[in-house]
Amino acid sequence: MSRRVALIGTSAIPIGRHQTADNEALQVLEHEIMTRLVSEAVRDAGVNKEDIQSLVFTLPRPYTRQKYFHTFLMGQLRLACRGSVMEVMGNGMTAALAFDKACDEILLGRAEVALALGINMESAVSAAEHMMSSMRTTGDVDFHTSAGFTPIAWYAMDATRYMHEHGATREQLGAVAVKNRYHASLNPLAQYRKLITLEEVVSQRPIVEPLGLYDVPPRGDGAACLVLASEEVAGSIGRPYAVVRGRGFCHDGSHQISDVPNDMIAFTSAQQAARAAYGQAGITAADLDLAELYAPCTIVEVLVSEAIGICARGQGARAAFEGETRLGGRIPVSTSGGLTSRGHPAYVTSLYNYVELADQLRGRAGERQVKGARLGLATGELGNYNAALIHVLEAMP
Amino acid sequence: MSNATQLAIVPVAGTLSYPPRQSAFTQAFWSGLREGRWQTTCCEDCSKLTFPPKPVCPHCWSTRVAWRPLGSFGTLYSWTRIHAAPSVFASEAPYAVGIVDLADGVRLACRLTGTESFVLAPGLPVEMLVLLYEDGPLFAARPVRDDTPS
Numbered sequence: 001m002s003r004r005v006a007l008i009g010t011s012a013i014p015i016g017r018h019q020t021a022d023n024e025a026l027q028v029l030e031h032e033i034m035t036r037l038v039s040e041a042v043r044d045a046g047v048n049k050e051d052i053q054s055l056v057f058t059l060p061r062p063y064t065r066q067k068y069f070h071t072f073l074m075g076q077l078r079l080a081c082r083g084s085v086m087e088v089m090g091n092g093m094t095a096a097l098a099f100d101k102a103c104d105e106i107l108l109g110r111a112e113v114a115l116a117l118g119i120n121m122e123s124a125v126s127a128a129e130h131m132m133s134s135m136r137t138t139g140d141v142d143f144h145t146s147a148g149f150t151p152i153a154w155y156a157m158d159a160t161r162y163m164h165e166h167g168a169t170r171e172q173l174g175a176v177a178v179k180n181r182y183h184a185s186l187n188p189l190a191q192y193r194k195l196i197t198l199e200e201v202v203s204q205r206p207i208v209e210p211l212g213l214y215d216v217p218p219r220g221d222g223a224a225c226l227v228l229a230s231e232e233v234a235g236s237i238g239r240p241y242a243v244v245r246g247r248g249f250c251h252d253g254s255h256q257i258s259d260v261p262n263d264m265i266a267f268t269s270a271q272q273a274a275r276a277a278y279g280q281a282g283i284t285a286a287d288l289d290l291a292e293l294y295a296p297c298t299i300v301e302v303l304v305s306e307a308i309g310i311c312a313r314g315q316g317a318r319a320a321f322e323g324e325t326r327l328g329g330r331i332p333v334s335t336s337g338g339l340t341s342r343g344h345p346a347y348v349t350s351l352y353n354y355v356e357l358a359d360q361l362r363g364r365a366g367e368r369q370v371k372g373a374r375l376g377l378a379t380g381e382l383g384n385y386n387a388a389l390i391h392v393l394e395a396m397p
Numbered sequence: 398m399s400n401a402t403q404l405a406i407v408p409v410a411g412t413l414s415y416p417p418r419q420s421a422f423t424q425a426f427w428s429g430l431r432e433g434r435w436q437t438t439c440c441e442d443c444s445k446l447t448f449p450p451k452p453v454c455p456h457c458w459s460t461r462v463a464w465r466p467l468g469s470f471g472t473l474y475s476w477t478r479i480h481a482a483p484s485v486f487a488s489e490a491p492y493a494v495g496i497v498d499l500a501d502g503v504r505l506a507c508r509l510t511g512t513e514s515f516v517l518a519p520g521l522p523v524e525m526l527v528l529l530y531e532d533g534p535l536f537a538a539r540p541v542r543d544d545t546p547s
Contacts, residue, residue, distance in 0.1 A: 127481065128481075128482070128483060128484040128487060129484055131481075131482070131483035131484070132483050132484055132485065134483075135415075135483045139506065140449055141417075141418075142417035142418050142423070142449075143417065143449040144506055145415055146413065146414075146415050146416065146417040146535060147494055147506070147507050147508040147535060147537070148414065148415070148479060148482060148483075148486045148489065148492055148494060148508065149479075149494055149506065150479060150481070150482065150483060153477050153479050153494060156477035156479075157474075157475035157476060157477050157494075157495070157496055158475070159477075160475045160476055160477060160519065161474065161475040161519055164475075164518065164519040164520075165519075205480070206478070206480050206491075207480055207481045208477045208478070208479050208480065208481065209477050209478040209480070210477075211477075256506075257496065257504065257505075257506050258504065259446075259447055259448045259449075259503050259504050259505065260502075260504065261474070261498050261502070261504045264474070264475070264496070
């Protein structure tokens with residue numbers, strides 16, 4: 001039997017405002033957070049320091065003063081390794097890539113235990129200033145940014161198109177935000193936990209029409225550490241774990257927009273990555289017990305739900321409105337609270353999605369536990385889902 | 398250039414909020430645009446148009462590309478109005494942007510202008526134009542009435 005990778009331990013700080021402004025007397029230091037999280041995750045996994053042979057870090061934000069953060073942390077931990085130690089970057093896909101590359105280290109036999117970890121600190125930088133950087137990430141910096149496009153503007157145009165093609169309403173999209181806030185209210189790691197109503201969602205000020213404040217992600221800081229191991233090691237510890245059953249990746253060969261007209265709300269990269277992941281796992285979308293999606297806006301959760309086949313085309317918003325994707329519904333989506341309420345520290349966001357899958361598949365999700373959760377899916381993406389990276393995980397009691 | 402497409406030029410007070418860079422290759426586009434010339438590159442091997450203009454054909458990777466006029470009319474594929482803007486664009490917010498499908502088969506994204514008396518919606522006919530700031534041009538689109546295409 002071919003080698004398999006297991007997710008055996010996790011740790012994370014609650015998403016929120018952790019970054020200190022430059023003029024504060026006492027500063028929050030990223031490496032102090034990170035070393036505590038490594039210690040905690042490794043204890044959760046039940047492995048030893050010497051077992052760890054590879055570490056894949058997410059790239060810190062440029063606001064993190066300590067450069068070469070990954071190798072600096074190796075020194076803080078006095079951790080000697082013979083596999084790989086690196087920082088990876090892929091815009092919103094960064095954390096999904098960290099997980100994926102850590103899996104590779106184990107699949108290649110370079111490590112029996114590998115960490116995927118990172119920290120994203122940005123909340124002390126104003127949104128308008130942060131957008132000066134982020135506006136350069138999602139299109140052609142000369143031909144698009146010059147016109148004032150921002151990252152979520154592209155998702156807003158998806159929403160306009162989706163409502164036009166399928167007759168979906170603002171209320172149906174807003175139902176995603178209400179549902180995710182309810183899930184977040186049950187998640188101690190979530191940034192926003194106070195319940196909200198549909199009326200509140202649709203009456204928020206517009207950010208990028210038709211999306212309002214509660215349709216788009218908040219900004220926040222986060223950090224997490226995942227412990228991955230070969231299934232042999234995982235099985236020898238005698239604790240529940242989740243095994244990676246399928247993996248799919250697709251880049252559609254465009255960045256934000258294709259000059260050859262295509263269906264921009266089909267998210268074909270997510271369709272194809274999901275197909276590959278399901279094929280490897282030997283399952284179909286109907287077999288999933290939950291999905292933890294990289295969906296920065298309400299519309300994105302709807303479109304990804306359709307692309308990966310858990311909702312029919314044009315039915316994702318209606319499904320959310322009718323409670324199909326809520327805890328206790330047909331297929332719970334974003335049980336963590338999703339990017340809109342759990343929070344979206346972008347470079348580590350997907351680490352939190354795997355933390356949620358680990359909690360659910362190890363039966364440790366408390367009040368938001370999906371009963372009998374066996375198969376879960378997580379997605380990562382970049383651009384306007386121009387690329388998607390999808391993993392299917394299975395509970396191993 | 399023969400058969401050149403001439404866009405309307407609308408002068409705008411002030412300077413560009415985030416000026417595009419020009420290269421030895423793209424300066425033909427931007428300096429042409431300043432005079433209202435609307436063009437992109439076409440591959441001489443596979444005959445495909447691409448936008449923005451590129452020195453290497455993205456379809457067949459040929460480096461034999463030539464400038465060709467683009468059509469000035471199209472339809473709106475989608476749009477949004479940006480209220481939360483990066484600091485350099487804050488004084489312009491809210492502003493509308495959109496995705497335009499040109500009649501000659503090219504899709505692009507640009508600023509929308511002259512939208513006041515229109516209900517913006519996918520499918521709306523639009524016309525490309527040049528916004529000429531004091532320090533350079535931007536291409537943009539404005540809605541047109543179905544029966545008055547100019």
